[in-house]
Amino acid sequence: MSASSTAALPVIVIGAGPVGLAAAAHLTARGLTPLVLEAGPVAGSAVRAWAHVRLFSPWGEVIDPAAEKLLAPTGWTAPDPSAYPTGGDWADRYLQPLADALGERVRYGARVTGVSRAGRDRIVDADREAQPFVVHVAHADGRQELLSARAVLDASGTWSTPSPAGASGLPALGEEAAADRIAYRVPDLTDPAVRARYAGKRTAVIGTGASAFTALASLADLARAADGGGTRAVWVLRRGLTGSTYGGGAADQLPARGALGLAAKAAVEQGHADAVTGFRTESVERDGDRVVLVAEDGRRLDAVDELVVLTGLRPDLSFLSEVRLDLDERLQAPVELAPLIDPNQHSCGTVYPHGHRELAHPERDFYLVGMKSYGRAPTFLALTGYEQVRSVAAALSGDPAAADRVELALPETGVCGGSGLFDTPAPTVRQNKVGCCGTPAGGCDT
Template sequence: MNASTEDLPVVVIGAGPIGLAAAARLIERGLQPQVLEAGPTAATAVRSWSHVRLFSPWSEVVDPAAEKLLAPTGWVRPDGAAYPLGADWAELYLQPLADVLGETVRYDATVTGVSRAGRDRIVDADREDQPFVVHYTSANGAEERIYARAVIDASGTSSTPSPAGSSGLPALGEKAASDRISYRIPDLKDPAARARYAGKRTAVIGTGASAFTALAYLADLAKTDDGTGTHATWILRRGISGSTFGGGDADQLPARGALGLAAKAAVDDGHADAVTGFRTDAFERDGHGRLVLVAEDGRRLDPVDEVIVLTGLRPDLTFLDELRLGLDERLQAPTALAPLIDPNQHSCGTVYPHGAAELSHPEKDVYLVGMKSYGRAPTFLAMTGYEQARSIAAALAGDREAAERVELTLPETGVCGGAGLFDEPAAEETSGGGCCTAPATLTIGSPAAAGGC
């Protein structure tokens, strides 16, 4: 890298928890970050599930370097044992951190492409000597660009939910039925959302933290006066086994274990029916406009009024197309990381802490971090992303020893699956983005309810 390139900033894509932590770590190392955030505020994705509670406490969702930046402002971390709502995380920590970073964070900046300056992905000559060029659109639609010495993509996966179709493609009729399909956990405190589901029959497709949450939410709604008649049909592609509802009391994140137990209670108490071995192939309308789900084997379910699809998230790699990424063909995660996070073998707590080495690509100084680094795997925790950011900042600063050092111990869990627990790939039915960025809660309004991260 030449001297002029070394003077350029490190572009961080996304002002969510991991992107802002990466910026804090870069500053700690004497490097200059430039954060590009597509939304109008910090933590846009987190705000989209502001109504749900994390299943990690405050002590585990604040990055140490970020806390150091906040300390001179008088900021004090909330009770470390308390579980924040998504709104709390955004307003009490992430937005204040972005405010401290000031002009380092650029809002309404949607990245549309990343490449080497003057080099498309084909050209070898002097490739690593060229800075990166990052194209983005601003709030007024203007096309702009910025040059960078390195790129850290922390844009997450929340904008690209997986469809209902078991093939990984939308089921037939899925797009046409979009008026009755949601890919988010509903906020049943919101009057419009409450009216949408109250007294209705709703199909919930998927299993994992987000599906558990939706089932628990709907069960709580069914117990209220205005929710009489509310009922869920829970659709699973496999059968129900002892591991279906996660770690339960054995989970070292108790709130996360309680989440699976709440979903089980929804079924046991009759607020939800489980339909197993159902691989959604098509959506059809009945004579009243309701949806009939059809399976690959021809089974047809009774009509439902609404469908909540929580079959996982996937990374948007389109704007990275001119970079030479090394991605696993199944998970779309970095090739060295993929074996460590394979949901057929690992849960959140059995993923080995990792950093710059496992996140590297053939394209030098490009890193996918946070949930995006996990591709389609659901086993991500916020603590994991903070460790990634620490290691990458050390690597970019030339501190190889610190980059290779492990500074994280993860809690054990049974939520995300594990070796031998399933007779098919566990990734097929993970919902909403896994153990961190897929938020989930237990009981509406309950201070003990907990969800993502």
């Protein structure tokens, strides 16, 4: 196929979440034709799965500028930029209207099952970059479809692949057999059926990030409620409690993010949650309708009624086996991006400004963007994804100056000197005038 005919093909975007839809808006603004393929039935299907959870970023930081311009002629009214949406608010008041504004450029019930080059598996070099991408799609009605694209942006996220309870990264022994007692999402305690499942029960929460904080705070609220008598939480940490365990608190430039950590701290201090430290889960044993966690060192916790596993997310790379990716061996993030987001090194979740160059792979014009680009790193903010797709859209449109221009500043966590995510010693951190962790001011994330 000639270069001119390839250029006439659409840019396929995988996923109609916040970053995928923002990518479509930026591509449209650049005169390119996006085609967004969403596996779910509506825009933001993954976001809707945590509709009850409130974001720690306000509306003003979760709406993409190009998307806002696309929405303006439709009569859309921007929410109060200082208010904090829930996942449901974000999906209903922004993502779905944006998808509606994009119209036929968004297709639902379209799950991507494979990406490659036309007539070229990953082994073949000859004339590879002159060939369009081919994208295999399975539709909700059972149809199979083969689409061609000039470029592919994978914004499918990591929501569908949560990490297991096992500290080795593999499912703990017995974890799958205890699936009926395990949740891998923050429970929606506003749902009467879910509330009844946890009320008056003993629940173990494994994890140390914002999701774990949210779960602990929610369970503590339930314990204080009239219908929650006897509700208890056991907070299982793979490391010890330190000054940075609960985040930056009042020093966090995203106040709601800092408040999450403080709420988790209050749950422990007020006796609604017991913290168990240095516990690396090896197995999950059944005890009737309850489960028992067993650590690698042989410790056994008292039986719990429910287990909530919030140990992070990981990218699904199964449908990209024929695409030439250059991924970091630890994080599964693009190799040029990984050092900038590695939580082993960036003790306050520092995010350096980055765009198309750090996201590039040996497969030209293929990009992982949004949460998926971070692989297993837990440091992503929507602002980061919006900047990524702005840069990538500029690069695909032939505007290298705009693609290389930095247009990103992120709020600091207020925590330096240990990520709290891993058990490795915190690296020596140089403090200077440019901000936390010796990076440009505003460059810290969690």
